[in-house]
Amino acid sequence: MVLELLSNAVLIIGLFFVFLAMLGLARLPDVYNRLHTTTKIGTLGAFSVMLSILLKVGFSPMGVKAITVALFILITSPVAAHMISRAAHRHGVGLCKESVIDEYGKACESACSINERE
Amino acid sequence: MNLLEYSLIFMVISFIPCLYRVIKGPTIPDRVVALDAMTTVIVVMLGIYSFVKESVFFMDVALVLAVISFVGTVTIAKYLDEGVVF
Amino acid sequence: MKRYIAYSAILGLVWCFVHGTVNVNNFILGVLIAPFIIRPFKTLFPFDQDFSFANAIKKIPAQIKFLYVLIVEIIKANIMVAKIVLQPKIDIKPGIIAVPIDSKTDLGITAIANTITLTPGTLTIDVSDDRSILYVHAIDATDPEGVAQSIKDDLEKYTMEAFE
Numbered sequence A: 001m002v003l004e005l006l007s008n009a010v011l012i013i014g015l016f017f018v019f020l021a022m023l024g025l026a027r028l029p030d031v032y033n034r035l036h037t038t039t040k041i042g043t044l045g046a047f048s049v050m051l052s053i054l055l056k057v058g059f060s061p062m063g064v065k066a067i068t069v070a071l072f073i074l075i076t077s078p079v080a081a082h083m084i085s086r087a088a089h090r091h092g093v094g095l096c097k098e099s100v101i102d103e104y105g106k107a108c109e110s111a112c113s114i115n116e117r118e
Numbered sequence B: 001m002n003l004l005e006y007s008l009i010f011m012v013i014s015f016i017p018c019l020y021r022v023i024k025g026p027t028i029p030d031r032v033v034a035l036d037a038m039t040t041v042i043v044v045m046l047g048i049y050s051f052v053k054e055s056v057f058f059m060d061v062a063l064v065l066a067v068i069s070f071v072g073t074v075t076i077a078k079y080l081d082e083g084v085v086f
Numbered sequence C: 001m002k003r004y005i006a007y008s009a010i011l012g013l014v015w016c017f018v019h020g021t022v023n024v025n026n027f028i029l030g031v032l033i034a035p036f037i038i039r040p041f042k043t044l045f046p047f048d049q050d051f052s053f054a055n056a057i058k059k060i061p062a063q064i065k066f067l068y069v070l071i072v073e074i075i076k077a078n079i080m081v082a083k084i085v086l087q088p089k090i091d092i093k094p095g096i097i098a099v100p101i102d103s104k105t106d107l108g109i110t111a112i113a114n115t116i117t118l119t120p121g122t123l124t125i126d127v128s129d130d131r132s133i134l135y136v137h138a139i140d141a142t143d144p145e146g147v148a149q150s151i152k153d154d155l156e157k158y159t160m161e162a163f164e
Helices: A002-027 A031-057 A061-091 A103-117 B003-013 B015-024 B028-053 B057-082 C002-019 C024-038 C053-058 C060-086 C106-118 C144-163
Strands: C095-100 C122-127 C133-138
Touching (some): A002 A031, A002 B003, A002 B015, A002 B028, A002 C060, A031 B028, A031 C060, A031 C122, A061 B028, A061 C122, B003 B015, C002 C024, C060 C106, C060 C144, C106 C122, C106 C133, C106 C144, C133 C144
Antiparallel strands (some): C095 C133, C122 C133
8 A cells, every 4th residue: 555655656756757857848948958857857757657667566577677667768868968969069059048158169179270280 | 547547648748848849949959859858758658558558568669669769869969970870 | 707707697687677587597598698799899898907806896885875876966956957947937057167087997987977967957068088077068057166076076986986
């Protein structure tokens, strides 16, 4: 009984976090800020839903596979976010107009100018 | 209607911002990020559906979809970055 | 050879989890298949370095402590970003800042970069060519030194203990 209540609570928290991630995807201003929401909140939302399925069914094949999916998402989503943000910056997608500092752009420009001089 | 079926409807609602971003997104990376987020939603839906239908095979589909999403995102990122995939 | 055994054990466990039932038969089958997976991807692993089981086991308490820190940080990160998304008017000052790091090995740099991505308000973008600076996108970049200092104090100490 306690376990069922706990798993329902975790399920509702997870679904709410996934919904917030998608809402942030629509609301925030540029690619990098959108990546913040989808990697952090989306990952924890998916992890919570899979954890609640594990709590509902126990260590049956379904529960073990659910926790495998959750761990896989937890490990790979930062890597995908890093790859896509680096590609976006090199592809020429600028930061939004609220940004205050861009040290990576400066470093890239100085590296390019050194290469041109040589 | 129990909690899990309501939660499937809720996931379909959270699909709408993703579709908006895929259609409108001003740049290519925006669309890639939105597609990646869409895959997360589908994986969550498949997990819940697997529990509703009491069939373990939908969880296999979820695992394969998570793998394909990761590989696809990395491939598109590498193509945007360097112009070649391998 | 020792590395083959260690990675085979890990891949055997992964095979058990993917198959869905964790028992001895599946584990042995996974261990027997694993060398055929490791051999083609040998260049990805540091096979030229020394490896000892004693060191690997000695690091496990530090890794469990790191996992605890990571879970606390992930929950803090989610509450912070959720607050930002739920604001009626979005008011953020993002920016990319350079963070110097002390990690030297590939595994250490990967661990610190992934940890930064999962922790509050920061997202790793790139590592510089001499592997001493990480470029981090922060959602609140009004205080670059503060962000760099908090990464160094809160996270890098634990990843250095756990993975180097």
